[in-house]
Amino acid sequence: MSLTTEQQILIEQRLQNEKKSTGVAYLIWFFLGGLGGHRFYLGRTSSGVVMLVLWLVGVATAIIAVGFFLLIPLGIWVVVDAFLIPGMIERVNAEKRKFLKLELAGDLAISQASA
Template sequence: MALSTEQQMLVEQRLANDKKSTLVAYLLWFFFGGLGAHRFYLGRTGSAIAMLALAVVGVLTFAIIIGIPLLIAVGIWALVDAFLIPGMIEQLTREARAQITAEISATSGGV
C-alpha cells in the first residue's frame, strides 16, 4: 500500500535523523582504518573484527616476518574500503528506509 505524503515525509525525516554520516565514516577510515573502525561504525561488525584481528596479529608477529603480509593485506583492504564506503552507506539507507516504511505502514493499519 502506498504511503500518504505526510507518511512519506515522516519516513524521510526519521531517515535523515538516523542516517550514517559519510564524513564520520571517512574520518574513522582515515585515522583508524587499519583497525576497522569505519566498519564498526557502519554496522559491519563481523568484518570489522576480522580486520582488527588481522591488524593486531600482524603487529604482534611483525618481528618474525609473518606479520608483514598480514599488514599488507589489511592495508589493501582499507584502501579498497575507501571506495566501498559510499555504497555501504547507501545500502544502510535503503534498509533503514524499508524498515521505517514498514513500521509506519504497520502502525497506520496499511492506510
C-alpha cells in the same frame, strides 16, 4: 499499501536524523581504518572483527616478519574500502528507509485494528 505524502515526509525526516554520514565514515576510516572502525560504524561487524584481528595479529607478529604478510593485505583492504564506503552508506540508508516504512505500516495496521 500506499503511503500518504505526510507519511513519506515523516519517513524522510526520521531518515535524516538516523542516517549514516559519509564524512563521519571517512574520518573513522582515516583514523581507525586498519582496525575496521568504519565497518563497525556501518554495521558490518563481522568484517570489522576480521580487520581488527588481522591488525592485532599482524602487529604482534611483525617482530618475526610474519605479521607483514597479514598487514600488507590489510592495507590493501583499507585502501579498497575508501572507494567502497559511499556504496556501503547508500545500502545502509536504503535498508533504514525500508525499515522505517515497514515500521510505519505496522503502526498503521495496529491503529486500524484497534479502532
